[in-house]
Amino acid sequence: MRRYTPYLLLTPALLFTVFVLVYPMAQNLVNSFRDVSLVREGGGWTGLLNYEHVFGDAVFWLAFRNTVVYAVVGTLLALLIGLGLALVLDMNTGKMSSVAATLYSIPWVISPVVAGFAWKWLLNDHFGILNYWLSSAGIARNGTSWLGNPHTALVCVMVARAWQFYPFAMVMFLAGLQSIPAEQYEAASVDGATQFRKFFHITIPNLRPVSSVLLLLGVIWSFNDFNMVFVMTRGGPINASMVLPVLVREFSFVHFDLGKGSALSVLIFALLVTLSFLYLRVLARREQA
């Protein structure tokens, strides 16, 4: 009996996982090869037709490009901010450091929907505080439309996303910084290294594993991010900030073509799994070397 106890204890969690994760994913995969529409009678199996339709859709390629930019540039921006603040906090200026760490972490604990609305109002062309500040400083005209301009909408959403993600990067970098042996810096000082050289030859190499994990997580999370874009722009104006998760929703619940929506979500999943796999292999090889 004792032999089976662990399995028995695991069963509820496994069943739950199968029910809420494995089954929907399998059903989604099946749907991607079928004509599933909420609007009309489904036409059964269609082979790769849904995938063909996705690749033939001009908005898909625009959304793909936007998603890559949003995920990669947004994550890099968040990492840069996170690293900068982690370095400041690592100076350990007493009580101020813990207060600052708490304040800097606030964006991470705010719901993405609430954050999206807050940014939307912050960037509002008529009542937004950003325009007020920028026009007071003579940098931009009051009334500049950030979210209504196809050239700036994606950048704004990316900045908002970076703002939400940087606290996580900051905490991870801070942990990484505190684990660097002090002897390395002492030895460098004895050899007469400048702060600049210490940073690039000791700090950055030591933070590489943390940076790699953060980059991977940031790209995956941003690739799947629906809330921020949907709340701030809904993929507009004129699809200028359309990203793949919002497009899945468009296909599935605006056009009601669940087959096409499923095909796109399978593609996103496959892409992310492949990316993660390749990245982890590269990482493993580097560590072995």
Added chain:
Amino acid sequence: MKRIIAGVALVALLGGIFGLSCGRKEDAVELQDWNFGGKPRMIEWLRHRIDAFGQTHRGIRVAQSQKSWNMIRELLYADFSVGTGPDVVNVHANYAAEFGGAGYFYPINAFPDFQEVRTWYVPHLLESTRYGENYYGLPSSGIAFVLVCNKELFDREGIIPPRTWSEFREAARRLTKDTDGDGIVDQYGLVLLGGDKGGFAYRLIPFFLKAGADVMSSDLKTVLFNSPQGASALQLIADMYQVDHSITPGFLAYQLTEINDIFCSNKVAMSIEGPWFRGMVDDKSPGKKIYTVPVPVPDDRIAAYDTASTLQDMVMYSINARTKHPEQAWELVKYLRNEEADMAWIREDLGAIATTRSALGSSEARNQSDLSLYVHELAHAKPWPPHPGMIAIASDIFTPYTQKAIVGELSPREALDQAAREAQEMIEGKR
């Protein structure tokens, strides 16, 4: 002895629970009513009306829930496609084609007293609920899209609401200005609801109709909005945006609440809206005055100013085709939309226009703001063509292409031709 007493008590308890639950099922039929959108006053009125229905119809219990108008199609399709959903729901009348055609709405002309009920309504308004041979709902609110003008800004500039396109363009130009002298424009002539794909099409198409363009041929087989008249309407708006800069630069991001905000704070002078807008303005800025006038016509059609069509929309109450209680649902729909209920649309500003002959002909109707304008515009307004793909064409094809033309990414002619080509493919089932 204790055991006997405990046993009797247990049996009595179980019997009571069983009896109560069975009794409930037999006593009353439960209906689900979903109400989409509406002003707070309208929602409150509806709640009272449903309570009153419960008092007079003891065998029917109504569970009402409030839903967002922005999610209407997603929610209805998600539920209807799996055979569930509310028994009674309020929707756009042009859903008669899409949902009625798909078999999701109950044909109310199947009820024996329909012929009598239909006499309550203004005939052409009731016709909006028809698709093919069937009627799929009772009219709830007639909607005509009109030009809403900020009276304070018009009076300050000493101008009156425009009637022709050149007056409209000139008014928008004059009302676009730097009011505080800091060298930056802070007041614009016109705003459009650009952040809502469906809502944008509803506000742009009245210009097409006023110019004499049609959306689709009467046999619903050919797309016609790319006619020369349609192109001239789109050119007007594109010129106002690109040449005159009299449309708010950020209109592509606006939802209805933002339009209301900038209208009420005097940052914009005109918008294309419907009967809900006066109430929205009044809620935000009590006492603020507005002019409501027909959407302007091209200069060479000024003779048709009083008769040129605008877009007609309508809200109707429909019944789920799969309801288990069609008779009771019909009773509820009639109660919510009968002549007595419709008088509330006249007596209170609920953001809706009455649709029954008796309410519109009542002496109290003469006192209601804007009613005569809406009734007049509705008399010759055109609804979206009753094609099942029309809503998708308007939102997903017409809107993005026309928005590209307005901001200058495409010429109006190119935009409309490309949109028409894609819409035609959709009609022919190639997309």
